[in-house]
Amino acid sequence: xxxxxxxxxxxxxxxxxxxxxxxxxxxxxxxxxxxxxxxxxxxxxxxxxxxxxxxxxxxxxxxxxxxxxxxxxxxxxxxxxxxxxxxxxxxxxxxxxxxxxxxxxxxxxxxxxxxxxxxxxxxxxxxxxxxxxxxxxxxxxxxxxxxxxxxxxxxxxxxxxxxxxxxxxxxxxxxxxxxxxxxxxxxxxxxxxxxxxxxxxxxxxxxxxxxxxxxxxxxxxxxxxxxxxxxxxxxxxxxxxxxxxxxxxxxxxxxxxxxxxxxxxxxxxxxxxxxxxxxxxxxxxxxxxxxxxxxxxxxxxxxxxxxxxxxxxxxxxxxxxxxxxxxxxxxxxxxxxxxxxxxxxxxxxxxxxxxxxxxxxxxxxxxxxxxxxxxxxxxxxxxxxxxxxxxx
Numbered sequence: 001x002x003x004x005x006x007x008x009x010x011x012x013x014x015x016x017x018x019x020x021x022x023x024x025x026x027x028x029x030x031x032x033x034x035x036x037x038x039x040x041x042x043x044x045x046x047x048x049x050x051x052x053x054x055x056x057x058x059x060x061x062x063x064x065x066x067x068x069x070x071x072x073x074x075x076x077x078x079x080x081x082x083x084x085x086x087x088x089x090x091x092x093x094x095x096x097x098x099x100x101x102x103x104x105x106x107x108x109x110x111x112x113x114x115x116x117x118x119x120x121x122x123x124x125x126x127x128x129x130x131x132x133x134x135x136x137x138x139x140x141x142x143x144x145x146x147x148x149x150x151x152x153x154x155x156x157x158x159x160x161x162x163x164x165x166x167x168x169x170x171x172x173x174x175x176x177x178x179x180x181x182x183x184x185x186x187x188x189x190x191x192x193x194x195x196x197x198x199x200x201x202x203x204x205x206x207x208x209x210x211x212x213x214x215x216x217x218x219x220x221x222x223x224x225x226x227x228x229x230x231x232x233x234x235x236x237x238x239x240x241x242x243x244x245x246x247x248x249x250x251x252x253x254x255x256x257x258x259x260x261x262x263x264x265x266x267x268x269x270x271x272x273x274x275x276x277x278x279x280x281x282x283x284x285x286x287x288x289x290x291x292x293x294x295x296x297x298x299x300x301x302x303x304x305x306x307x308x309x310x311x312x313x314x315x316x317x318x319x320x321x322x323x324x325x326x327x328x329x330x331x332x333x334x335x336x337x338x339x340x341x342x343x344x345x346x347x348x349x350x351x352x353x354x355x356x357x358x359x360x361x362x363x364x365x366x367x368x369x370x371x372x373x374x375x376x377x378x379x380x381x382x383x384x385x386x387x388x389x390x391x392x
Contacts, residue, residue: 128168138175138176195337
């Protein structure tokens with residue numbers, strides 16, 4: 001991989017990572033190490049009824065200030081505001097989030113409001129905060145978003161059907177506890193979709209306009225791990241080794257894209273998810289082969305790396321051909337783990353693609369795409385291919 005002679009970059013990943021089967025039992029010790037005494041647990045309604053949350057409550061003991069479990073799969077501004085209100089009422093000085101990306105992103109929003117006050121909409125934007133926010137321990141129960149180590153939170157504005165992005169180094173979680181035992185009950189389809197979400201993070205970190213050597217290494221290894229272990233986790237959900245490697249892959253990819261950013265792929269997934277309720281990981285999976293083809297003329301050498309990480313032999317072909325093979329390999333991988341290959345199969349109406357293309361242009365994720373995207377017609381071409389599931 002070649003880098004310009006005047007390369008300069010900033011890489012930061014301050015989160016303490018604790019990994020191991022059963023590691024979540026030590027959450028009380030980790031909270032004490034942060035100097036905190038009253039943690040608000042943030043989770044969803046399904047997990048609240050399980051032993052997972054019950055055991056965390058036991059570990060926290062008197063340090064449990066309460067449980068906010070009203071987080072939906074596609075969390076919104078009103079949810080964050082309600083969680084912060086409960087946290088203030090209970091005197092919480094910290095947060096323990098237990099769940100997937102929606103839960104962890106909600107907790108990041110709550111962390112902002114417990115420190116800064118006001119409504120979440122008062123703080124939308126990037127790098128606007130001037131101080132460290134409420135201490136936050138993440139315990140992911142899916143292996144996909146990498147939110148446990150990122151400075152991003154994506155929260156939906158349900159009234160306007162838009163996803164809002166919040167990005168600030170001050171909201172990077174303090175501790176991530178990766179316990180593969182907690183992902184064993186994840187259904188195959190959700191295991192696959194969240195795994196492809198992590199894959200998309202590795203891909204876009206590797207090809208972003210802000211790509212750099214450290215995030216390259218993290219993103220590439222994440223792709224290798226996902227290619228090897230996601231099919232195992234999908235087919236044998238109780239395989240702790242595979243589950244653990246997928247958690248590690250998601251965290252690696254999260255740290256990668258938190259530094260190098262994402263691009264057109266995530267911009268499309270944000271819009272399609274907001275307008276039509278398509279799961280974020282599934283939206284990324286469906287659009288990814290077509291975004292690879294769109295970007296291929298400017299980052300074909302990077303796509304060669306993706307193909308190699310997927311185990312494809314591309315040593316005797318051109319970069320352009322290697323990029324095409326990368327797109328084909330990703331499509332085959334998506335089929336292997338049982339996910340649909342088109343937006344048509346998810347219920348996205350064809351007559352809304354033009355509106356989706358227009359909205360994609362205004363999504364902040366698109367800024368660092370390696371190939372500048374300034375015309376909605378280009379986005380529409382990618383969306384039409386993703387809708388049909390066939391190359392343009």
